[in-house]
Amino acid sequence: MIYKVYYQDSKLEMPVREKTNSMYFEAENERAVRKMLKDQQINIEYVQLLEGAYLEYEKQSEDFKLQENLSI
Template identity: 45%
Template sequence: MIFKVYFQKKFNQVPVREFTESIYVEGDSEADVRKKLAPREYNIEFVTPISGEYLEYEQSKGSFTVESL
């Protein structure tokens, strides 16, 4: 399953919408994705699974790439 992860690059940074970034990660569950991203020390705000029409929409955007962890 593919998850979209919203995060801040610095772990101690307060979440501010203007600095929020997102990546796509393949994993079995939200916990699995968080475990895979733990070494990067991101301040993860939200992890959401994407599928169906939402996944198709994200794939149609030019910036869609799934991180290989």
């Protein structure tokens, strides 16, 4: 399954929509995604499962790239 992670670059700052970033992961479930990111110094806002038409829409974006390593 493909997940889209919305996050802020710092855990210390208040979340601001304009500074929200996103990245994509292939994982079995949301828990696996969060486990992959547990050592990163980011503030995870939301982990969203992408499927069906929404996944196809996201794949058309130039920003769509599955993360292979965690160098954020």
